[in-house]
Amino acid sequence: MSEGFVGAGIGYRRVHRAALLGPEPGPDLLEIMPEHFYAHPEELDALAERYPLVFHCVGLSIGTAVDDLHGDDVTRAQLARLRPLIERVKPLFLSDHLAFTRAPNGIDLGHLCPLPCTEESYALVAERLHVWQDELEVPIALENIAHPFIWPGDTMSEAAFFQRLVDETGCGLHLDVTNLLFDARNFGREPEALLNDYPLESAWAVHLAGGVHSARDRFWTDTHDQPIEEEVFSLLRVLRGVAPLRAAIVERDRRLPPLADLLAEARRAAALLREP
């Protein structure tokens, strides 16, 4: 899908709206969570006039194992809201996670849960991606999550799962470098080797965020409330010249620093990716 690197992006948060629409230079691109605009889509217009947008969803729950190829009832309702929003502001692409957030029995986990990497999961996700691509008419990328656990009995690695998906559906990889780093630390892999397992030639964007280590659990969690670690920036160098990236996007949900600090992180990442 690449038509060139757009640059440094940040996740849009309402608290920054006035500054983003003010006279100071903003990011090169904004990442929007469309769920925040379903009730008031007109609030997107001013942002779309000024910035290229990408949509990032957290609740489409592509892996919920219901028979309906669109997804469960909540997904169907969200797809119906997404379509007009996409037509309205024409995002470069839309992404969500390779995960499920709701179970077929109607329980809402409220967060991303990994899918077993099996043929059954693969068939479900690939078929659903085709349906969504046809319905939404927008390029779709899936993101690697930070795994809270690894399913036993996987028949392929997640990287191989992604490789098949990008090959067979044309979807992109929205590579969360922080999630990958924390997976490597939590489950005993070498970060750069793990990164190289993924189909980097199909990575459309990178996410960068901060996280914390719990001494009690001996576990890293992507809390999105800390500055980005140096090792995340270091891993970006692996992507240079390999991944057809459109954007490097900083995710920060809590303990928001001044906008200038977020922009500085995003610009540093973009500059690293632009280096020859």
Next chain:
Amino acid sequence: MNVLAKLQDALSTILTDGEVEEVYRRSPGEAIVAVAERDARDTLAGLEAQEVLRYARGLRRKRWDDVAATVPLSVRVIGGLEGRYRTWLQAHPPEAQDTVVPVGAAEALRALVDLADDLHQDPGEAPWAAELLVFEVLSTCSRADGVLRGLQAQYAIHRIAEELRKGLVPIDPPLEPHAYAFGAGGVRMKRLG
């Protein structure tokens, strides 16, 4: 029903149902037999129980963080709000719902009647605490989805909220019944009596 669906149903029950989680903590195998169909059990039994329990804890923490962000004033003055919510959550596994309301507000709305009742009945809490919670939740929800919602309060909650935003905690505010109407454009109010 396919194996993936069975795995998701069983795991989500372990992760969100307080009683099942307690059994799982003591004896993972016993909980798995209780909630999973036969062909999903081996896979679930292969999960690290400590990792599943840590994840369940994380899900609850995220849920509370989302709720707390919706009701910052209530969090400031209702000391045990987090504990009350967590106790409530253990008995009310979250259900999928289609809404345009932000996740934290939707979850606060789901728990609102029970939490407000609980606060009303607690003589240790400020007598206006429950009304403040309702005020914060309904105003956020109605701003987001445009649905009109109402509150008949015994206190001038808008004024109490204003004080709290300034960092002041009102001491014994007078009874001043008000009717509040919440909508997309904000809150309208009328003094009663």
